[in-house]
Amino acid sequence: MHQLREPYLLTPGPLTTSLATKSAMLRDWGSWDSDFNQLTAAICRRLLTVAHAEASHVCVPLQGSGTYAVEAALATLLPRDGKALVLMNGAYGQRMARILEYLGRNFMPLDMGDYLPPLPDQVEAMLDADPGITHVAVVHCETSSGILNPLEAIAEITQRQGRRLLVDAMSAFGALPIDARELPFDGLVASANKCFEGVPGFGFALLRRDALEQCQGNSHSLSLDLYDQWTAMERSGQWRFTPPTHVVAAFASALEQHEAEGGVAGRLARYARNKEVLVEGMRAMGFHTLLADRWLSPIIVTFHAPGHLHFDFNLFYRLIKQRGFIIYPGKLTEVDSFRIGCIGQLFEEQMRGVLTAIRAVLDEMGIPDGSPR
Numbered sequence: 580m581h582q583l584r585e586p587y588l589l590t591p592g593p594l595t596t597s598l599a600t601k602s603a604m605l606r607d608w609g610s611w612d613s614d615f616n617q618l619t620a621a622i623c624r625r626l627l628t629v630a631h632a633e634a635s636h637v638c639v640p641l642q643g644s645g646t647y648a649v650e651a652a653l654a655t656l657l658p659r660d661g662k663a664l665v666l667m668n669g670a671y672g673q674r675m676a677r678i679l680e681y682l683g684r685n686f687m688p689l690d691m692g693d694y695l696p697p698l699p700d701q702v703e704a705m706l707d708a709d710p711g712i713t714h715v716a717v718v719h720c721e722t723s724s725g726i727l728n729p730l731e732a733i734a735e736i737t738q739r740q741g742r743r744l745l746v747d748a749m750s751a752f753g754a755l756p757i758d759a760r761e762l763p764f765d766g767l768v769a770s771a772n773k774c775f776e777g778v779p780g781f782g783f784a785l786l787r788r789d790a791l792e793q794c795q796g797n798s799h800s801l802s803l804d805l806y807d808q809w810t811a812m813e814r815s816g817q818w819r820f821t822p823p824t825h826v827v828a829a830f831a832s833a834l835e836q837h838e839a840e841g842g843v844a845g846r847l848a849r850y851a852r853n854k855e856v857l858v859e860g861m862r863a864m865g866f867h868t869l870l871a872d873r874w875l876s877p878i879i880v881t882f883h884a885p886g887h888l889h890f891d892f893n894l895f896y897r898l899i900k901q902r903g904f905i906i907y908p909g910k911l912t913e914v915d916s917f918r919i920g921c922i923g924q925l926f927e928e929q930m931r932g933v934l935t936a937i938r939a940v941l942d943e944m945g946i947p948d949g950s951p952r
């Protein structure tokens with residue numbers, strides 16, 4: 580089969596980016612030059628505005644993938660004698676716990692398994708029971724299943740209990756509304772290559788200024804110290820170490836496009852439509868979503884694998900790829916599943932396109948419908 584273009588990425592990032600974003604990488608920048616420093620400053624200002632956090636927080640970018648920024652935020656915000664309650668319902672919550680193990684910081688997990696949300700009452704009971712817990716760490720949209728966790732309720736309880744909140748909003752920020760004036764958090768982490776539709780290469784943290792001011796000396800690591808990155812940037816306008824200049828330039832363009840699309844509301848509307856078309860079309864072919872409708876996010880959707888004995892994920896994947904779409908394997912420990920992302924430069928047309936491809940591939944594999952075992 581001939582391919583007219585590179586395949587669309589129906590994945591949670593890196594994802595399909597626009598031509599404008601890719602084109603923004605065709606210029607070389609001096610990392611110490613004031614033009615580049617202004618670009619960084621403008622990005623940070625814009626990210627704070629998107630979260631309505633200009634008055635309360637600062638934005639600190641960090642080289643690396645999203646996990647580097649999560650690790651840096653945990654290391655910087657959590658005092659060495661602090662203790663975190665880590666809410667887990669998938670790979671990214673588990674990763675935060677793993678980071679804390681590496682860092683040798685005290686933590687307590689609340690593990691909900693693969694696809695249940697941490698319930699606000701459970702969180703409250705754990706905080707009641709352990710006054711030593713200083714921080715709560717939560718994933719906004721747990722990308723392993725696509726579940727949208729009840730962030731607002733958890734933030735409210737955390738504040739009422741006098742603890743501090745750190746949010747891994749990697750796969751949500753930019754498409755799901757965050758309002759720092761109403762949602763109390765000390766740290767919120769995301770990266771360039773998710774809902775803002777940039778290319779991979781850096782992450783960033785929105786950090787409550789008065790909390791960050793207390794964080795000198797917390798980090799075990801120089802390169803992951805967000806306090807040091809912040810103070811150095813305040814002083815010089817520069818990143819401490821070589822920044823991913825082309826990625827930053829692409830991100831500046833991606834942010835302009837985000838704003839032109841109507842900011843968070845505009846992006847959410849497009850992704851929500853993508854999800855609607857996808858879920859409806861998949862269900863019409865007999866596929867089942869892992870999650871009930873109320874927990875589905877407009878970011879990525881997990882489907883049970885078809886139960887038919889001809890089904891083989893690797894073949895299914897390859898045949899769909901031949902038709903121009905890259906889907907994503909499942910990341911669940913218990914059930915056989917695969918995922919399809921709704922984010923990136925994807926529109927209703929591409930969602931209908933992948934549905935058509937899946938129908939054709941099922942036919943080719945001799946599978947009448949997508950119903951699970």
Ligand SMILES: *Cc1c(COP(=O)(O)O)cnc(C)c1O
Pocket residue numbers: 591592644645646647649671718720721722747748749750770
């Ligand atoms: C993508 C993602 C990350 C970061 O993953 P990297 O591979 O390090 O970029 C962290 N948390 C969540 C919820 C994510 O979706």
